[in-house]
Amino acid sequence: GQNIDQPTEMTATEGAIVQINCTYQTSGFNGLFWYQQHAGEAPTFLSYNVLDGLEEKGRFSSFLSRSKGYSYLLLKELQMKDSASYLCAVRDSNYQLIWGAGTKLIIKP
């Protein structure tokens, strides 16, 4: 079966750095997405990785290792508004998006 694993919940301090991991087992691979979802709202697109390595976008970076079936989202200089769920999704060989259940990130002052 296809599976995406992420930690259920993480806590971090304002101003700090946090890394949210995602491991996947899918039928093929055609890209990995990270989305941010605030409570009661829709997911918003953060990043896309299809090749190995690090993609940096301001305070957010995303890393991919296809051989390990592994990605992480790195958030720097955390702000209170970063409190949200972070969803990892992988596009498989059929171009279907397989979604993780999300990691709820709690930021404390």
Place this chain on the structure above:
Amino acid sequence: DAMVIQNPRYQVTQFGKPVTLSCSQTLNHNVMYWYQQKSSQAPKLLFHYYDKDFNNEADTPDNFQSRRPNTSFCFLDIRSPGLGDAAMYLCATSRAGLATDTQYFGPGTRLTVL
């Protein structure tokens, strides 16, 4: 601004009373998706339209139907809502053929079934 719009944002219905949720988009994307998301769970794809071609997920109940009368609009019909259908319903769009084919979401409709 180009966007995905969903109406209503909140919908309350009674057990068994049909309800229709709507989605429109100004992104001119050719693919539209309907997802169901329950609290702390991953979004679950119900179906999607690739242009006019309808693609139903194998485990989507018959109680859920969809219509796409034109490129911009898509509707989700729930014929006889049950208590288990209370959820957030998300519409998303994408432009198939692009390398990233990223899905962009509307704000969602939260459905309550009494």
